[in-house]
Amino acid sequence: MRRLICVLVCSALSVNVLAAGGGAALAGSGPTELNLSAIAMFLVFVVATLGITYWAAGRTRSSSDYYAAGGRITGTQNGLAIAGDFMSAASFLGISGLVYTSGYDGLIYSVGGLVGWPLVLFLLSERLRNLGRYTFADAVSYRLSAGPIRTLAACGTLVVVLLYLIGQMVGAGTLIQVLFGLPYEVAVILVGVLMVLYVSFGGMIATTWVQIIKAALLLTGSTVLAIMVMLEFGFSFERLFSEAIAVHPKGASVMNPGGLVSDPVSALSLGVALVFGTAGLPHILMRFFTVPDAREARKSVFVATGLIGYFYLLTFVMGFGAIVLVSQEPRFLIEGGLRGGNNMAAIHLAQAAAGDLFLGFISAVAFATILAVVSGLTLSGASAISHDLFSNVLRRGQASEDEVVRVSKISSGLLGVLAVGLGMAFEGQNVAYMVLLAFAVAASVNFPILLLSMYWRGLTTRGAVAGGSAGLLTAVGCMILGPTIWVEILGFDEPVFPYRYPALFSMTVSFVCIMVVSRLDRSPRARREAAAFEGQYVRSITGMGASGAVDH
Amino acid sequence: MDKLYARIFADPEFQALQRRRGRFVWTLSGTIFLSFYLYVFIIAFRPEWLAVRLGPHTVINWGVMVGVGLILLGFILTGLYVIRANGFYDPAARAIVDRLSAED
Numbered sequence: 082m083r084r085l086i087c088v089l090v091c092s093a094l095s096v097n098v099l100a101a102g103g104g105a106a107l108a109g110s111g112p113t114e115l116n117l118s119a120i121a122m123f124l125v126f127v128v129a130t131l132g133i134t135y136w137a138a139g140r141t142r143s144s145s146d147y148y149a150a151g152g153r154i155t156g157t158q159n160g161l162a163i164a165g166d167f168m169s170a171a172s173f174l175g176i177s178g179l180v181y182t183s184g185y186d187g188l189i190y191s192v193g194g195l196v197g198w199p200l201v202l203f204l205l206s207e208r209l210r211n212l213g214r215y216t217f218a219d220a221v222s223y224r225l226s227a228g229p230i231r232t233l234a235a236c237g238t239l240v241v242v243l244l245y246l247i248g249q250m251v252g253a254g255t256l257i258q259v260l261f262g263l264p265y266e267v268a269v270i271l272v273g274v275l276m277v278l279y280v281s282f283g284g285m286i287a288t289t290w291v292q293i294i295k296a297a298l299l300l301t302g303s304t305v306l307a308i309m310v311m312l313e314f315g316f317s318f319e320r321l322f323s324e325a326i327a328v329h330p331k332g333a334s335v336m337n338p339g340g341l342v343s344d345p346v347s348a349l350s351l352g353v354a355l356v357f358g359t360a361g362l363p364h365i366l367m368r369f370f371t372v373p374d375a376r377e378a379r380k381s382v383f384v385a386t387g388l389i390g391y392f393y394l395l396t397f398v399m400g401f402g403a404i405v406l407v408s409q410e411p412r413f414l415i416e417g418g419l420r421g422g423n424n425m426a427a428i429h430l431a432q433a434a435a436g437d438l439f440l441g442f443i444s445a446v447a448f449a450t451i452l453a454v455v456s457g458l459t460l461s462g463a464s465a466i467s468h469d470l471f472s473n474v475l476r477r478g479q480a481s482e483d484e485v486v487r488v489s490k491i492s493s494g495l496l497g498v499l500a501v502g503l504g505m506a507f508e509g510q511n512v513a514y515m516v517l518l519a520f521a522v523a524a525s526v527n528f529p530i531l532l533l534s535m536y537w538r539g540l541t542t543r544g545a546v547a548g549g550s551a552g553l554l555t556a557v558g559c560m561i562l563g564p565t566i567w568v569e570i571l572g573f574d575e576p577v578f579p580y581r582y583p584a585l586f587s588m589t590v591s592f593v594c595i596m597v598v599s600r601l602d603r604s605p606r607a608r609r610e611a612a613a614f615e616g617q618y619v620r621s622i623t624g625m626g627a628s629g630a631v632d633h
Numbered sequence: 634m635d636k637l638y639a640r641i642f643a644d645p646e647f648q649a650l651q652r653r654r655g656r657f658v659w660t661l662s663g664t665i666f667l668s669f670y671l672y673v674f675i676i677a678f679r680p681e682w683l684a685v686r687l688g689p690h691t692v693i694n695w696g697v698m699v700g701v702g703l704i705l706l707g708f709i710l711t712g713l714y715v716i717r718a719n720g721f722y723d724p725a726a727r728a729i730v731d732r733l734s735a736e737d
Binding site: 185188189191192193195196198199200202203204207318319322323326333334336337338339345348349352356375376379380382383386387390393394615616618619620622623625626 | 634637639641642651658661662665666669670673674676677678681683691693696697703707708712714715718723
């Protein structure tokens with residue numbers, strides 16, 4: 082059950098599943114022989130994306146180009162990029178692997194992964210676009226005091242980004258070791274170097290196009306794979322499911338939900354982390370600034386939701402296909418499971434259903450997927466450092482554009498070095514809890530201050546800083562004192578905090594603190610902030626005065 | 634700009650528009666949010682409901698239909714919102730802004 086639940090959270094974005102669920106199995110299997118066709122296809126991807134980076138570097142002149150692709154990305158393109166951010170190697174390999182082992186339960190995670198998107202659209206996306214320029218902190222600090230608020234938002238962003246990067250790096254190293262036969266260190270350094278190149282030279286333009294290309298490749302690959310599977314079953318789902326029931330150890334119950342969550346607190350807490358964590362992920366929120374207006378921002382969520390939903394349905398077909406086509410073939414099996422771990426179900430399926438060349442293609446796509454996701458994360462972290470901390474807090478908005486972009490490039494380099502170092506330090510370790518924590522922090526810091534700044538007149542700087550910090554500390558504290566770290570890693574007998582998922586509690590603490598402290602705040606600044614709400618509200622709805630919009 | 638913001642905010646037509654928009658937004662948000670939690674709680678407490686097959690001659694059960702249905706519901710609701718917001722709320726708000734700016 083634990084593994085199932087952790088995948089639910091992981092599935093949303095990261096390759097952590099690989100490090101967590103299948104990580105041990107993957108690492109145990111050791112490097113395989115060099116996979117030349119996969120490496121060749123991956124090299125084509127790398128050359129093409131470096132070409133795009135070169136082209137993007139030429140088009141990146143202002144800081145608006147660097148951080149927001151000049152606001153010239155269309156809604157459809159941005160939808161693809163958002164879907165790309167969300168369709169990680171974890172969704173692709175992790176969910177199909179989960180369907181392979183547990184059947185129906187895989188679908189539950191897909192549903193959970195999708196539900197956050199309509200809420201992001203209804204509540205956040207258009208207002209965010211109308212209020213901000215480069216980071217979500219722009220929107221929050223619209224009427225609140227920039228210094229403290231941006232510091233808090235940048236902390237929230239950097240914590241989420243770093244936790245995520247560790248997971249991605251560890252997952253990437255392990256996956257590439259298995260798929261390409263490259264040593265772990267080489268894989269991690271390769272990912273680190275490429276992501277820094279994309280981000281520092283090509284900025285948002287390159288990062289977006291890398292993500293779009295990868296999303297298109299991943300959707301194409303998955304579609305072809307699903308069609309190849311259905312071809313084997315005469316395009317009859319009835320036959321696919323019947324044959325899966327016949328060969329799966331769970332028998333007929335492979336079609337049924339099985340023991341996901343038994344206590345309502347865990348269910349609720351997990352749901353909170355997944356849905357509201359998604360709505361607080363800085364590298365996703367950042368994408369809404371790359372489109373020209375609220376209209377295109379909405380369209381991009383619609384496109385993204387459709388593509389993500391479609392992709393999840395494909396993973397369901399792939400997982401069931403693997404039950405029939407892979408689990409019966411001795412060449413894919415070692416004792417106790419799949420060669421390379423159960424997350425390799427989709428990879429083996431590619432070979433079983435479509436042959437070696439397609440296997441190479443799917444492996445290259447999996448690598449590209451990791452690369453694109455870490456690039457988005459790095460850009461988001463670099464924006465928080467340069468735009469929020471350096472430009473607006475340290476220099477109080479007086480820094481020149483060139484200076485800020487230069488700081489951003491240096492930051493992305495530093496983040497790259499840090500990510501590679503942490504990736505090496507955590508080699509072979511279970512880092513699934515880091516993603517849980519990243520989601521909990523996003524749901525407890527970024528999401529509450531963003532939502533309340535847009536919807537509640539009474540929010541004050543003091544309240545936001547108090548509540549956001551309290552949420553951050555509660556999330557981290559509960560995670561450390563909970564079963565995952567306190568018992569399983571530190572080796573104590575009893576957890577101090579009984580639940581595995583802190584999000585329900587830390588988000589509640591955050592909201593309550595924000596509201597209580599804001600209400601008690603009688604300072605003149607608090608009155609000014611409340612008075613500025615009307616203007617902010619009108620702008621968030623109409624887009625008047627928004628960057629890139631036509632001023633009246 | 635601040636004066637114009639204040640006049641837009643106080644405009645009765647704008648406020649009526651925002652009330653309509655608010656009702657629409659919270660209805661959609663509530664629908665998707667409650668459906669998801671209902672689903673999670675059924676899985677937690679009454680998973681056998683989802684194991685019921687659609688008919689005697691099929692292995693496909695309600696669980697698959699509901700899961701796929703929820704993904705479709707999310708997609709349909711986002712589509713509804715985008716059509717409504719891009720086709721009606723935005724132009725309506727724009728018209729109010731234009732009217733009030735012209736009075737300046």
